[in-house]
Amino acid sequence: MPVTVTRTTITTTSSSASPTVLGSPRSLYQPLGLLRLLQLLSTCVAFSLVASVDAYVGFSGNWCMFAWCFCFAVTFIIIVVELGGLQARFPLSWRNFPITYACYAALFCLSASVIYPTTYVQFLGHGRTRDHAIAATAFSCIACVAYATEVAWTRARPGEITGYMATVPGLLKVVETFVACIIFAFISDPYLYKNKPALEWCVAVYAICFILAAVAILLNLFDCTNALPIPFPSFLSGLALLSVLFYASAMVLWPLYQFDERYGGVPERRRDSGCRSSHIQYVCGWDRRLAVAILTAINLLAYVADLVYSARLVFVRV
Known part of the structure; x- marks a missing residue:
């Protein structure tokens, strides 16, 4: 029987365990754990800076605030689940969920990093509010890079059996x-x-x-x-x-x-x-x-x- 060789092999059925199970405080000091701590910190700082001066008026400001808060909350949940070894009890496939979320979070932060300065920050006068908004934009960019790095790090490699969402x-x-x-x-x-x-x-x-x-x-x-x-x-x-x-x-x-x-x-x-x-x-x-x-x-x-x-x-x- 002829054998077909392709670049990537994936699985479309269930596997509740994660390919990389953290499950201990030491795991936070592993590269992926440190990356998620950076994501958590940068999104937290971004929405905190904006909230402290109430610099999120209108649709664009509200969207950016939502993006940072949402990314912070879900990243926190992922860290808690992995530290507690709760992947098997999580309602979604752990092979597919983290990388799916990381990709969405990278896009959320990218959109916030573009929309916030172009539709909001440039209209602000010089002062404390503008400085906080510029700093929030910088931390949003850091978060975007951090999430994109996780996607690049955890995506499927040639010959690897993994979830469809990692392909x-x-x-x-x-x-x-x-x-x-x-x-x-x-x-x-x-x-x-x-x-x-x-x-x-x-x-x-x-x-x-x-x-x-x-x-x-x-x-x-x-x-x-x-x-x-x-x-x-x-x-x-x-x-x-x-x-x-x-x-x-x-x-x-x-x-x-x-x-x-x-x-x-x-x-x-x-x-x-x-x-x-x-x-x-x-x-x-x-x-x-x-x-x-x-x-x-x-x-x-x-x-x-x-x-x-x-x-x-x-x-x-x-």
């Missing part, structure tokens, strides 16, 4: 869902697409692909990949192919109907009356449209890479 397609699922959430934030005002069937289709594409990718993540986190009526590898391949086709249509329709005058679009920012003034709590319509177009392109590339990598994986039932 490149698994991590791409995290990126896809996160980018979709950012898109939803930008299209939260229905006037951007209402009464235009082509744009409403784009919104449907974002929602459908987000749901499918989220289902794939949850099936792995809850070890329910065998609950599908079709083999999980087939589900992943079909999901990636369908999402590529859907996003390709959105990549054409969204810019066409938002920026082409022939289809009622606004080709230049200066023509949008709402973009003539800058405000700390407001992102104008034209900027929202452009952001969604860029994020659509990013997600399309992510789904294409997901499709390519998914076709090269071999799933081993353990």
Whole structure:
């Protein structure tokens, strides 16, 4: 019988134990433990600096504060679970959960590190509040690097048997869902697409692909990949192919109907009356449209890479 050799071998069934079980105070002094302490410290300092001067007004400020608090809380839970050796009692697969969370946390902190200074800090006057906000941004960047380092450290290596979320397609699922959430934030005002069937289709594409990718993540986190009526590898391949086709249509329709005058679009920012003034709590319509177009392109590339990598994986039932 011929043998097929691939770059990575993964498992899609349950394994409650972590590949690296800490379970003692000494484990905090191991490289991964020290990395998580850095994550805990940097996120704590970031939200503490901002909270001490009440420097989180509006959507952007609240989002950044949520990102830092959420990352701090979940990192604290992970440290407690590993110190207590409670991985087997944790409700989610410990092979998949830590790296899934680390990837989300890296994206959360990255978004906060970009959004906070560009939409909030630059509007602050010189003084104590601005200094605290700048320092919080620096610690947010440190946290982002720390979480990204954990992802790079714990991801699947060639020939390694590990959880699906530690593979490149698994991590791409995290990126896809996160980018979709950012898109939803930008299209939260229905006037951007209402009464235009082509744009409403784009919104449907974002929602459908987000749901499918989220289902794939949850099936792995809850070890329910065998609950599908079709083999999980087939589900992943079909999901990636369908999402590529859907996003390709959105990549054409969204810019066409938002920026082409022939289809009622606004080709230049200066023509949008709402973009003539800058405000700390407001992102104008034209900027929202452009952001969604860029994020659509990013997600399309992510789904294409997901499709390519998914076709090269071999799933081993353990």
